[in-house]
Amino acid sequence: MLVRHTSKFLVPVAILAALSLTPKVLADTSPADTGGDQITVENPLLNQISFSVSNGTISLTNGYTGVTNQAIGTVNVKSNAADGFTVQVKSLNGGVFKLGATEHTMPYGLRYNSTTSINAGSWGTADTFVSTPLEDSAFNADAATSAGVDRAVDVTIADSAVAGRPAGDYTDTLTFRLTAK
Numbered sequence: 001m002l003v004r005h006t007s008k009f010l011v012p013v014a015i016l017a018a019l020s021l022t023p024k025v026l027a028d029t030s031p032a033d034t035g036g037d038q039i040t041v042e043n044p045l046l047n048q049i050s051f052s053v054s055n056g057t058i059s060l061t062n063g064y065t066g067v068t069n070q071a072i073g074t075v076n077v078k079s080n081a082a083d084g085f086t087v088q089v090k091s092l093n094g095g096v097f098k099l100g101a102t103e104h105t106m107p108y109g110l111r112y113n114s115t116t117s118i119n120a121g122s123w124g125t126a127d128t129f130v131s132t133p134l135e136d137s138a139f140n141a142d143a144a145t146s147a148g149v150d151r152a153v154d155v156t157i158a159d160s161a162v163a164g165r166p167a168g169d170y171t172d173t174l175t176f177r178l179t180a181k
Contacts, residue, residue: 043080045080045081045180046078046079046080046081046144047078047079047081047085047178047179047180048076048077048078048079048148048178049075049076049077049078049087049176049177049178050075050076051073051074051075051076051153051174051176052073052074052076053072053073054071054072054073054074055070055071055072055073056072056073057169058070058072058155058157060157060162063162063163063165063167064159064162064163064164065159065162066156066157066158066159066160066161066162067155067156067157068156069111069154069155069156070154070155070156070157071152071153071154072153072154072155073153074150074151074152074153075087075112075150075151075153075176076148076149076150076151077135077143077148077149077151077178078143078144078145078146078147078148078149079137079140079143079144079148079178079180080139080143080144081139081180081181082139083138083139083180083181084136084137084138084139084140084180084181085135085137085140085143085178085179085180085181086133086135086136086137086178086179086181087112087133087134087135087151087176087177087178087179088129088130088133088134088176088177088179089110089112089118089129089130089134089174089175089176089177090127090128090129090130090174090175090177091123091126091127091172091173091174092126092127092172092173092174092175093105093126093172093173094123094124094125094126094127095107095108095109095110095118095120095121095122095123095124095172096108096123096172097157097170097171097172098170098171098172099165099166099168099169099170100168100169102166104165104166104168104170105170106157106161106162106165106170107120107121107157107158107161108120108155108156108157108161108172109122109155109156109157110153110154110155110156110174111152111153111154111155111156112134112135112151112152112153113134113135113151113152114152114154116134116135118130118132118134120156120157120158120161129175129177134151134176135151153174
């Protein structure tokens with residue numbers, strides 16, 4: 001009898017032992033996140049400049065009268081440099097129009113964007129960029145587009161630069177430089 005009595009109690013104890021070994025899983029309802037993962041968008045530097053000549057020949061009315069702020073073209077600047085940009089210019093002949101291979105010249109001044117001027121005789125050394133920039137800009141959102149910004153370029157030739165000069169075609173070559181800051 002003792003054996004029967006023990007077996008009756010063994011079955012419920014085994015079931016109770018099996019239930020206590022199974023862990024109870026509760027659903028976690030608190031929010032979870034990844035801790036913040038950084039993504040990056042790389043925007044390449046846009047640094048382009050062009051000069052479109054609109055009036056490549058300045059026709060003087062006579063042999064002794066110059067011109068004032070005669071439009072010669074447009075500089076287009078495209079730049080998205082975060083710190084801005086500078087625009088410089090150089091003249092192959094040092095700020096003078098030259099009559100062919102002769103020594104005859106006509107000094108001239110240049111005006112950029114209707115604000116910055118390089119006066120005749122202030123260009124410095126021939127074929128060297130003028131040290132003072134034509135434009136020294138902070139970041140310019142308009143320049144940071146596919147259209148960029150247009151800057152008018154004008155020249156002034158004093159009457160005294162024309163008078164007493166031989167007839168003919170006087171030329172110079174301008175080069176504009178855009179530098180991201």
